[in-house]
Amino acid sequence: MKRIVLAVPLVLAACALPGPRRAVPEATAVVPPPAWRSALPATGGAVRAGWWQAFGDPALTALVERALANNVDIGIAVARIEEARASEALARAQLSPQIGGTVPETQGQSISPFGTLTRSAAVQPALSLSYDLDLFGRLRQATRAARAQLLATEAAADTVRLATAATAAQGYVTLRALDHRLAIAQATLAARSDALRIARRRFEAGYTSRLEYRQAQAEYAVAAQLVPAAELAITRAENALSLLTGDAPRAIARGLPLDRLAAPPIPDGLPADLLRRRPDLFQAEQTLVATDRALDSQRAAMLPNLSLTGAAGLVLSTALAQPEVIFSAGASVLAPIFDGGRLRAQERAATARRDQAAFAYRRTALTAFREVEDALAGVRRTGEQAQALADQETAARGALQNATNRYRAGYSSYIEQLDAQRTLLNAELSLAQARADRLTSYVALYQAMGGGWTSADVAAVTR
Template sequence: MKASLVQLFALTALSICVSGCIPRIPSIPATARVEAPAQWHEQYTQTTQNADAQWWTQLNDPVLDQLINEALANNVDIALAQTRIQEALAQEHASRASLLPSLDASGGTTRQKSLNAFGVATITRVEQPVFQAAYELDIFGKNRNAFKAGRLSRQATEIAAAAIRLSVIATTVKSYITLRALDEKLNLLQKTLDARQRELKIAQSKANVGYTSQLELNQAQAEYAATLQQIPVIQSSISQQEHALSMLAGSNSRTIERGLSLSELHAPTIPAILPSDLMKNRPDIVQSSLLLAASDANLASAQAEFLPSVKISATLGRVFSTAPIKEPVNIWSIGGSILAPIFEGGKIQANFDLKVAKRNEAAWNYRKTVLTALKEVEDQLSASYRLQQQEQALGMEHDALANALHHATNRYRAGYSPYLDVLDSQRNLLSVQSQLIQSKADYLNAQVSLYQALGGGWTINTRPNY
């Protein structure tokens, strides 16, 4: 037995020599590496609050909380992500099987009638159950690296599911904010329409008694119609937003219940975070790093294909026969084999080159993911800061236009200015009021996008070690 093992290892060493030169795994391209900046380019007022896994509850709207709970339970994208986790887990289990021995059982029976040397017919029956075991000695780590790659890919799939979950939550919050902004705009238009209708009645009464010209009546009619035609557009947008929220919640289109008004919704508190913290806070970055590690493991497995594979097999059975041997006989065998690649037409080298390219692709994808994450944070920081400035300016403009309308109305009633001045002031004020609503919604959505860009609030059962 010892001599057999010595011969087996000797053949293994000989096979390594025959296999030729083993290619060296090249380093990741230097230009694909990325380092996070020390601080943010845009202004960022950090807080001492930690990331809240349920950050949307800071808006204090129970209707929104219910919508998000429905989305987490019924959203199709989340369900698909969970299915992909199951697929990855099955692939991981399949790759693990290569590390374990295989055991098979077989059995056969033969019944035969023949003539012996004396011309006498005999009937022979032979039964032979056999157990076979085989195991590949993973000397060079080909199977171990393949299993490692499968495990890392499964972990990356879990992180991808967490990223989808975070995206669904953020999209639901932003869609709800947009819906409440549209409600505010519709309410503003309806109030404005009521005012235009009162003014139209007054203009009609004045025109009937000849106190004003037909021109002022037509101007009042046009202004009423201009306000009226905007309402169906907003109502259509509200319906579409309700349909989008229904789809996010995994249900058929329905009327969405309303909670707090837009002015009552407050942006969630952004946690303190540095650019380098994105490496562990953003699920897509964690996913990219896991996929890069998986590609490294696949590359190491491809490198091991240049080396021989060593297998050990054993067979144990028992023969039952009616003739010529009456007593059962035990049979067994044990042996080893070496399979060394000598000439594969470039197949192994091509597979190795493919894995190198895929590893480099994963490195570039990681760099792209990090740069995209940094860009998204900077974009939302800039948007939040600029939107605050815009809202302040709009507030000043609103106050000025409200005063201008007041003065224009008084001057018109006193006969010092035409009705057109009143209409212009009304249009400008309505436009700014609508912009104020949109600015408020944009700021809230920017804060939600910033929270998402910072990777706040994503959790899974176990964050993998990689």
């Protein structure tokens, strides 16, 4: 059995139980994996080859690419990225000096001791500047937290893209399995129709009893109800895929039949480090980084803060012979003395959020290992099941031919032929489901590995 090699440590410091303090990677130390992504242009169209092309069906490829281009959830995720970018820009702006300007205008009049009335007008343009020295890194840590949160949001969008591609591929495989199920039902109905016609003739000629004729009618009805049930399932599957691709309910284009979809090869011993390509793992890692930086910023808020302020301007007045230059400069120190425990409570809340992110990171990593193992087991076991069912289907078809010949020659009863027909129908339906399950297991493996792999990826990680 092909199994993943777990020799490479994946979960870093976050895998340990949260303690008072942990070292976490820098927000810029980890690069999100772009290898699985499709480079979608703004107007749609052709995209770069993706893992879904390994199944060898152009219709499947076109469906997945349409879903990546038009899916509503992906549009929402992209909008969230823009919001996170704005939040990062806002946090970064806090590190820059704040400059403002005013141009107040005043008018007035005064009476001199000699009774002379004097009117005057003055304009005082001025610039003001304030700058937070950020001695203890409160603003810098907040900026780093915003940056890490942006990376986590981008990874969340990648997770949505990967899930959309996998859902589209699995939906297409399910649709082709339903098409095959419908074909089986229609072929069975045609065979049962011939059997019913023969049973009616034999009954009317007096060669058989009414019991055999009624049994043939019942078996025909069983096959007849399979057709509308399959057609209903196909309609629902097409509607679900239409929603995934951002379209109104419509017919979905088909390509290769179910039994001709390629089963991609799986290299022996997939390295565990390939799991770092998973966008959800990168998202959990960056969320941990963001909460840790936010904790540092909250702790720095409990320390004194030094701000520099200054102002400069001119006084232009009709009462003055020459303009007057005014300016001021100063500094202020703001330190918390008594706040009723507000800052301490905020620090405890930030610590709790950091610990939650650490546990979430560990859970995400363990879930990744489980999903890969489940997918690998699914690929192998469903393949074995499909092979056994294929052998059963071949044997059942031969048994039905023998039973039919014996019945028509008068050597056996009609019930023997009915049993052979039921066995063949169940074998055909089970084989179609097993083949679909095997292909969906491949899709699940691609998704679990963060969007597939190449021989170059495996060789690079192995080295």
